[in-house]
Amino acid sequence: MKFNSALLFLASTLVAGLPVAPEVDTDVVARSDEAHLIEARQSNTRNDLEEGSSSNCPEVILIFARGSTESGNMGNTAGPALARAMERNYDNIWIQGVGGPYTADLAPNFLRAGTNQQSIDEAKRLFTMAYTKCPNTPVVTAGYSQGTAVVGNALTELNRTPIQDQVVGAALFGYTKNLQNLGRIRDYPRSNTEVYCQLTDAVCSGTLFILPAHFLYLDDAAISAPRFFARQIRRA
DSSP states (O other), X not given: OHHHHHHHHHHHHHHHHSOOOOOOOHHHHHTOOHHHHHHHHHTTOOBHHHHOOTTSOOSEEEEEEOOTTOOTTTOSSHHHHHHHHHHHHOSSEEEEEOOXXXXXXXXXXXXXXXXXXXXXXXXXXXXXXXXXXXXXXXXXXXXETHHHHHHHHHHHHTTTSHHHHHEEEEEEESOTTTTTXXXXXXXXXXXXXXXXXXXXXXXXXXXXXXXXXXGOOHHIIIIIHHHHHHHHHHHO
């Protein structure tokens, strides 16, 4: 009963915290062409790593895990913003979202790891694929909300492997295990980690209260994190 009540509270606060959409001119919407709609749908699903060939490795690989309830495998907020910025910086980049077994449901947030093992394993599979296909290509990773627990735990479980060594930077937006892990990813270099937590984002303080600040990471994803990744990639 306590679990169900907590889940209902998280769901209600998540919905309450979402920004209210402004009124839209239906005539303008009706004139949107099909190509624009296809582009919008594709922007939150990226599978470059899975579809890419080891004979044509990119300059950089980005692996991203979206937040709870977000669509596609890149989500609708931080993921696409980060992807666009990285594509402006690198002509040849593979962008891959964590999907499949990671369904971004709300309930796994309440588990000790902040997500479930099947989601962590999916991220590990993608990191391993990057190493298998392109071992000499620097990998950067990021997550938003529950996605921070997905990529963070995956990196921890890959400790002392060349797969983890290939990941030169990790950016965490609204880190749900920030307090518990003392602002870092366990068993992963602090120098390779950048945590973005708004002062009033309660999830960064060890709770699962979803306040408006939890939705304010677009600038970090579009500006600060790409700069951090650029520094890390240059050092690789």
